[in-house]
Amino acid sequence: MNSKHLLLGDEALALGAINAGLSGVYAYPGTPSTEITEFIQLNPLARERKLHSHWSANEKTAMEEALGMSFCGKRALVCMKHVGMNVAADGFVNSAFTGANGGLVVVAADDPSMHSSQNEQDSRFYAQFAFIPSLEPSSQQEAYDMMAYAYDFSEKMGLPVLMRMVTRMAHSRGVVKTGEVREQNPVKYPEKTRQWVLMPSNSKVRYKELLADWDKCREASENSPFNTYTDGPDHSKGIIANGIAYNYLMECFPEGCPFPVLKISQYPLPEKLIRRLVDECDSVLVVEEGQPFIEERIKGMLGTPKPIMGKLTGLLPRTGELNPDFVRKALDLPELPREEASQVVMPRPPALCQGCSHRDVYAALNDVLKEYENPKVFGDIGCYTLGWLSPFNAIDTVVDMGASISMAKGAADAGQHPSVAIIGDSTFTHSGMTPLLDAINENNRMVAIISDNLTTGMTGGQDSQGTGKLEDICIGLGADPAHVRTIDALPKLHSELMDLLREEIEYPGLSVVICRRECIQTARRHAAAKAKEAAKK
Amino acid sequence: MKTDIVLAGVGGQGILSIATILGAAALNEDLYIKQAEVHGMSQRGGDVQSNLRISSSPIASDLIPLGGADLIVSLEPMEALRYVQYLKPGGWIVTSTAPFVNIPAYPEMSVIEAELNKWPHTVAFDMEEMAKEVATQRSSNMVLLGAAAPFIDLETEKIEQGIRTVFGAKGEKIVESNLKAFRAGLEFAKSKM
Ligand SMILES: Cc1ncc(C[n+]2csc(CCOP(=O)(O)OP(=O)(O)O)c2C)c(N)n1
Ligand code: SF4
Numbered sequence: 001m002n003s004k005h006l007l008l009g010d011e012a013l014a015l016g017a018i019n020a021g022l023s024g025v026y027a028y029p030g031t032p033s034t035e036i037t038e039f040i041q042l043n044p045l046a047r048e049r050k051l052h053s054h055w056s057a058n059e060k061t062a063m064e065e066a067l068g069m070s071f072c073g074k075r076a077l078v079c080m081k082h083v084g085m086n087v088a089a090d091g092f093v094n095s096a097f098t099g100a101n102g103g104l105v106v107v108a109a110d111d112p113s114m115h116s117s118q119n120e121q122d123s124r125f126y127a128q129f130a131f132i133p134s135l136e137p138s139s140q141q142e143a144y145d146m147m148a149y150a151y152d153f154s155e156k157m158g159l160p161v162l163m164r165m166v167t168r169m170a171h172s173r174g175v176v177k178t179g180e181v182r183e184q185n186p187v188k189y190p191e192k193t194r195q196w197v198l199m200p201s202n203s204k205v206r207y208k209e210l211l212a213d214w215d216k217c218r219e220a221s222e223n224s225p226f227n228t229y230t231d232g233p234d235h236s237k238g239i240i241a242n243g244i245a246y247n248y249l250m251e252c253f254p255e256g257c258p259f260p261v262l263k264i265s266q267y268p269l270p271e272k273l274i275r276r277l278v279d280e281c282d283s284v285l286v287v288e289e290g291q292p293f294i295e296e297r298i299k300g301m302l303g304t305p306k307p308i309m310g311k312l313t314g315l316l317p318r319t320g321e322l323n324p325d326f327v328r329k330a331l332d333l334p335e336l337p338r339e340e341a342s343q344v345v346m347p348r349p350p351a352l353c354q355g356c357s358h359r360d361v362y363a364a365l366n367d368v369l370k371e372y373e374n375p376k377v378f379g380d381i382g383c384y385t386l387g388w389l390s391p392f393n394a395i396d397t398v399v400d401m402g403a404s405i406s407m408a409k410g411a412a413d414a415g416q417h418p419s420v421a422i423i424g425d426s427t428f429t430h431s432g433m434t435p436l437l438d439a440i441n442e443n444n445r446m447v448a449i450i451s452d453n454l455t456t457g458m459t460g461g462q463d464s465q466g467t468g469k470l471e472d473i474c475i476g477l478g479a480d481p482a483h484v485r486t487i488d489a490l491p492k493l494h495s496e497l498m499d500l501l502r503e504e505i506e507y508p509g510l511s512v513v514i515c516r517r518e519c520i521q522t523a524r525r526h527a528a529a530k531a532k533e534a535a536k537k
Numbered sequence: 538m539k540t541d542i543v544l545a546g547v548g549g550q551g552i553l554s555i556a557t558i559l560g561a562a563a564l565n566e567d568l569y570i571k572q573a574e575v576h577g578m579s580q581r582g583g584d585v586q587s588n589l590r591i592s593s594s595p596i597a598s599d600l601i602p603l604g605g606a607d608l609i610v611s612l613e614p615m616e617a618l619r620y621v622q623y624l625k626p627g628g629w630i631v632t633s634t635a636p637f638v639n640i641p642a643y644p645e646m647s648v649i650e651a652e653l654n655k656w657p658h659t660v661a662f663d664m665e666e667m668a669k670e671v672a673t674q675r676s677s678n679m680v681l682l683g684a685a686a687p688f689i690d691l692e693t694e695k696i697e698q699g700i701r702t703v704f705g706a707k708g709e710k711i712v713e714s715n716l717k718a719f720r721a722g723l724e725f726a727k728s729k730m
Contacts, residue, residue, distance in 0.1 A: 006560045006570060031576060115575065170601035173560065173572040244599070251598035251632045324602035337626050338604025342618040344652050348547065350583035460576075521581075 005176050009169040010035035012140040012176045018045055021182035023074035023102070024052030026062035028430065029405065029459035030081030031116040032170035033109035037079055038462075047185065055456075056288070057465045057498040059084035063091035063106065069314050070104040070160075071196065073188030074482055076152050077279065079107040082121050083400065087431070093130040095160045097198055101153030101190040104134075104160040105213055111167050112290060112321035118381065118400070120319065122290035123266060127162040131210050133217040134162035134267045135226065136243035140174035142265065148182070157213060158192075166289055168321065169244050218268045226265035231399030234258040238281030240274065240298075244322075245289040252325040252331055269297055285330060286310035289322050339432065351386060357489035357517035358384040361451045362392040364497035365420070368505065375418045376411055380404035380432070382424035383457045383519075395422065402431025405448050409435060412444040418505045419446040426456040429466035433473060436512070440478045443509045447501070449490065450512065454517040461522040474512045481512035490517060539566075539592040539599045543620045546612035547637045549581035554678050554703075555610060555685075556589050562691055562699030563591045573599040582639045584616055591691065610680065610685045612638045612730035614649045614661065621656070630656050631685040631726065633664035633677070660684050660729045667725065668718050678716035683722025687730060693723065 003417040008480040014036045017025070040046045041053045043399040052069070056062035059080040066076035080088060085108050092106060108123035127134035135150055138141040143165070150161045166488030192194060195206045221227055238260045241249045262277045264270070278284055278298075283306055299308055309315045315330045316322065320445045328335065352359055361384075369375040379385060380403060387394040391414065397407055405428075408421035423432050426448050436448060450470055457460040466473060474484045483504060487497055497515065504511035518526075543612075546552040556572055564716045573588040588601045594624045603622055611617030617632035624630070632652065636646060653659050662684070668677035679700065686696055699714060704712045 004564065006564050006572075008574070035576070168573055168599050171574050171576050173570065173574070175564065175570055247598045248600070249597075251602060254597075292567055323600050324605075328602065336602060336604030339621045339624045339626060339628070339656075341622040344616055344644050345619045345646050346640060346644060348582070348584040348616075349583075350548065351639070355583050373558045446645055500567075 003178055005178065006173050007139050007140055007144075007176045007350040008035055008171060008173050009137065009143045009165060010171070011039045012174075013137075013147060013163065013165070014039035015043070015079050015178060016042055016144040017105065017174070018051070019181045020151045021075050021180060021184045022123045023184045024069050025077040025079060025080035026052070026056050026066040028059050028062055029456050029462045030057050030084050030109070030164065031459055032111060032167045033079045033081050033084075033107060034459050034462070035170070036077075036107060038172055045181070055313065055462055055465065059088035060091055063088040063095070065248050066104060067091060067095050067098065068279060070100045070102045071190060073102040074185045075103040077105050077107065080109070081117065082108055082110040083117060083119065084108070085121075085123050085126050085400070089126065092126065092132075092160075094198060096130045096132050097203055099158040099192075099195045100160045101156050101158070101188070102185050103154040105147065105150045105154060105163055106160055107163045107165060109165040109167070109170050110290060113167070114195075115167050118398070120291075122293055123162065123164050124290065124293045127267060128293075131214050132160050132162050133157070133177055133220070134164055136164045136265045136267075137169055138243050138263065138265055140176050143169065144176045144178065146226065146356060148179075148202060149225075149474070151357050157217060158398055159213060159217070164243070166244055166321070187499065203516070214268060218271065220266055221266045221270040222272050224266040224270070227270050227273060228263045229276065230257070230261045230263075232257055232259045232261065235260065235281045237285055238262070238277040239281050239287060240264060240277065240294060241283045242288040242294060243289055245287045245327070245375055248324045248327040249287050250451040252328050252333055264342070265296065268296065269301070269353045271301060274298055275302070278302055278306060280375070283307040283309065285315070287316065287322065287327055287330065306523070349389065351389065352383060353520055355520045356383065357453050357515065357519070358387060358451050360489040360491055360497070360517070361422070361449065361515045362394045364494055365422070365449070365501060366392060366394050368501045369418065369420075371502070372418050372505070375420065376416055377406040377422060378404040378411065380421070380423040380427050381458075382427050384422060384424055384451050387422070401427050402435060403440065405432050406435035408446045408448065409439040409444050412439070412446040417445060420505070421446065421448045423448065423450055424457070425452040425454065425466055425470060426464040428470070429473070433477065437477045438480070439510050446487045447504045447508060448512045448513045452514050452516040454516070455519045455522040457519040457521065460518060461525065463476070472515055479510060479512055483507060483509065484514070485511065486514040486516060488517055491513040539594070540561065540608065540688075540690045541606045542589040542685075542689070543606045543609045544587040544589055544611070545609060545616040545624050546621055547616060548583045548585045550612045550637070550698075551635060551678055552585060552587055552612060555682050556587050558682060558696065558699040558703050559589060559591065559691070561702045562695045565698055565702070566691070566695055568593055569596050571599045574705070577633055583612070584619060586616075586620060591689070608685060608688045610662050610681060612664070612681060614653060615644065618649065618652055627658060629688045630660040631660045631688065633681060634661050635665055660726045662725060664722070667721055671721040672714040672718040676715050677709065679715045679718035680722035683719035684726040686719070686723050686724050690692045
């Protein structure tokens, strides 16, 4: 079954997992990781094998569901964007203690430069901190090849493996040669049962094992096919480059790099390889995509007087993603001749689509809040975050998924009125239900608006887990049914929506206002699919 | 051979359809390909670009360095100008001239035209107009691809093969309409060279 495909890094990884005998993927959408699960949902072999690929409510549930599949001996995959790691962290860190039975691979897709994220964070720190080995591809082919390797390694070590992607690898296509397709694992329960029960008496024993395993993982890094040492004639400098940064380095030397290069794609850090580079060269340049994880560590690890340069010394930028131009500069190479940038170009920021239902919600909300002195609106993460921009300028805070409701509650506790939360339907079921329970239990004077567009719009329109159930969820949590109110988000209902919002702001307790209309992008796709279906008949 | 292309446009215009066809053509030819796309942010209307690199030898970086691009292909005139610092001296700009105005500060069209005219190697035309004339408006991206074809180190027949591969499933009529659009763009570009 060898063949060639042009695949996104995300797709190469997904296909590698399927061909490595995957039994299920568990994920919550998040750029740049979403395409992994979407690929598995549509892949013919995955469908034939009935691999699990339904979206999870959030990253924590995804992580733990996959751990359950691994417990039963099957190979499982978890995918999330970098900030998803914060949500999944409890399950992730503890999964090192339980260990993996069937191969367990966790994909964290980092987004340096924040192309579509609220922050920059580097998931390698999580892996290091949890004692979980990690891999980081530098090509689409490696993304494919690493999956079979990762599953075998996970089963051999009895540990989960973190696969770190970055946006440019996740969303870049390359040619991938695929290999053999492996069968799925049969059900087989863990041989060591105690470590799956994290009680102090068990975990104390397990922690020591974990530290011993970490040394074995380091040994594996020293001999990894993905960590390569390439000598060069000029030893005035040795270069360490991780994952995709290696590509930018090589781009600068079409005829081959004159300096010794250590490419790092497997962690924990291969100390012996690093030592060799330092011993053989007069100085070290660390070209690193992400935060200066390697640079900081080798400074501590080596205690060498030789200069170690990189992001910490200001030679490479501390924030944002790398590119071939930054690396050229760090190498003291001349710029390529080029055209001058044009001065007439204007920025073109994204905006809510024309006809988006969130527009109608913000229009009415703004008009009502004009009637109050110091209204505060706590926003959340999704397309509706753009309500902060003009023309709406409608929200005061955006932090993380679910924080709209929790912060509105905290503000209400502080005496804020009106205290309004606005949250999307998918974000609500991700992390909004638990803070709503808190607010219900104390009957806080606040309004939680759920702007329900029946989809996870921001990430491309994936099914939203609460569709059709939002009223029941809120009432089930204990909200007063008289103050769980639903209205269509339509321009023609502007004054009705204003009246409804005003009534609920005036109500001295907790209310939920559900504004509903399908995202027009999803609606268009659904209409096209329907038309196609009809044409077939 | 080696061609580095910056594809540009506004979210929703479909720059990736052009990349898909060139990718299919290059894959048929067993060439190396890297194509960095921009995903996420589903909302329409922001600037989007994709770096497409095709070569007969291995390609290191997914991103094209400043001064590395042979060609900018843009579905929108101001978006073409956004990336000129990526062009090699003497590189070509192939762009549609129909502006996509969704920001208050969009420059006067005369300013954009004057700026485009500063580049001696520009092929600029209204792709939608031409597509409507020779085929349908939906094939306007193929008109643009046709106009870019002379600057890409791939034989025209191979690109046409790519169009057949990508649109094949949609039936012969759609393939023919797209080929017609492609050829119209190609002829136009040749007349400007
Ligand atoms: C912890 C975490 N997971 C995932 C994301 C990515 N993400 C941002 S917004 C969003 C979906 C929002 O959907 P919804 O709340 O329904 O709002 P819509 O975009 O449809 O308006 C997702 C998945 C994130 N920012 N943080
Ligand atoms: S993609 Fe959907 S939710 Fe997002 S801005 Fe467009 S219409 Fe609104």
